[in-house]
Amino acid sequence: MRTSIPGRAVTGGLVGVRLVNLRDFGKGNYRQIDDYAFGSGGMVLAAPQLKEALDSVTKESGAKPYVVYPSPQGALISQEIIETLALQENVAIICGHYEGIDERFTQKYVDMEVSIGDCVLTGGEIPAMLIVDAMSRLVPGAVGKSKAVIEDSFYRGMLDNPNYTRPAMWEGVKVPEVLTGGNAQEISRWRRREAVRRTLTRRPDLVSRASVREYLKGVNVAVIAENENVNLAGLAETCRAYDAGRPYIIAGNHELREAMKEKYPEAKIIGGMKKLTGVIGENVLTVKITASAKINALHSLEAKRICLEHDGNILFVFAQNERMLEGVDGLTGYLFGKCEEIPMSVEIGIALDRLLGKR
Ligand code: SAH
Numbered sequence: 001m002r003t004s005i006p007g008r009a010v011t012g013g014l015v016g017v018r019l020v021n022l023r024d025f026g027k028g029n030y031r032q033i034d035d036y037a038f039g040s041g042g043m044v045l046a047a048p049q050l051k052e053a054l055d056s057v058t059k060e061s062g063a064k065p066y067v068v069y070p071s072p073q074g075a076l077i078s079q080e081i082i083e084t085l086a087l088q089e090n091v092a093i094i095c096g097h098y099e100g101i102d103e104r105f106t107q108k109y110v111d112m113e114v115s116i117g118d119c120v121l122t123g124g125e126i127p128a129m130l131i132v133d134a135m136s137r138l139v140p141g142a143v144g145k146s147k148a149v150i151e152d153s154f155y156r157g158m159l160d161n162p163n164y165t166r167p168a169m170w171e172g173v174k175v176p177e178v179l180t181g182g183n184a185q186e187i188s189r190w191r192r193r194e195a196v197r198r199t200l201t202r203r204p205d206l207v208s209r210a211s212v213r214e215y216l217k218g219v220n221v222a223v224i225a226e227n228e229n230v231n232l233a234g235l236a237e238t239c240r241a242y243d244a245g246r247p248y249i250i251a252g253n254h255e256l257r258e259a260m261k262e263k264y265p266e267a268k269i270i271g272g273m274k275k276l277t278g279v280i281g282e283n284v285l286t287v288k289i290t291a292s293a294k295i296n297a298l299h300s301l302e303a304k305r306i307c308l309e310h311d312g313n314i315l316f317v318f319a320q321n322e323r324m325l326e327g328v329d330g331l332t333g334y335l336f337g338k339c340e341e342i343p344m345s346v347e348i349g350i351a352l353d354r355l356l357g358k359r
Helices: 004-011 047-061 079-086 103-109 125-136 146-151 177-181 184-202 204-208 232-241 254-263 273-280 300-309 344-356
Strands: 034-036 043-045 066-076 091-093 112-115 219-224 248-250 268-270 284-290 313-319 331-334
Touching (some): 004 125, 066 103, 066 125, 079 112, 091 125, 112 125, 177 184, 184 204, 184 300, 219 232, 232 344, 254 268, 268 273, 273 284, 273 313, 313 344
Parallel strands (some): 066 091, 219 248, 219 313, 248 268, 284 313
């Protein structure tokens, strides 16, 4: 707590860390804090002493802290858990030892049991340090360049790109050329692609929770219209929120196109899918999304992975009537069980969030 980033956070007053010695609440001449476990004989930290220690913390901070017990039986720690803890005003971490702590204390006063991995340590001190360290770097101002935190592994649920420093050539291995080329746009594109590649090959399980919008190039939305009731304003807002540009309307029929143009003078109305992909540009991946539970439809997670693998523009196609999606190549993502009553702009918002947003 005195060095590096946690040290700066503590000395700069951004984070306060107080150590509480359980011994101070011990009983008798030996200041006893533990006792033999009923039935097995190992040592267990006793509930009354733990409670007194917790009360002292509550008294000093004026409110009951959020109580975390690091334990191999807890939920596996993740960046999401750390982010949740960092939102708490006060967090108390109870370090177990030997066999652990009395279960009654856990049941009554522990808000969250977290494990740092499937291994057993001798005590909760190292897990506590881990939690404080990971929390402290999330406090605004703790990490010098706040952008650095944003770009780290897991911040948006994706792994970081590989990093290199001088010398540019070492033991016969060169740093990827793009990094020394000085083209900022190409560099950021390379970093995005590497992050995607790493995440998909090493930890594909992370993709379901990750926010992937920034790892994709252009995202476009089109709606195949059957009638003029598209609620373009709502749709445009939804698309803006997901950085998906202005939505396109595909209207095959001439009269419908004319009616649409009159109703939505600012709309981008196109006659057909083929014309549309021409407008969006080269290298477009078309992903058709339907809201109803269809057999053989791709799960949204799979659609997300396919989008990540594609190094180019993406076009999500929705239809006012699902029947209209048939016969065009692309993918259909199963997104909802029942959705007849959901307005289309909301339905598309949910779909975009499943595909692009963080879980
Ligand atoms: N008998 C316990 C293990 C106790 S290990 C059991 O099998 O569940 C002693 C203490 O070390 C625990 O109380 C806990 O605070 C800490 N500890 C050990 N392994 C841990 C892990 N993987 N994650 C978090 N804390 C751990």
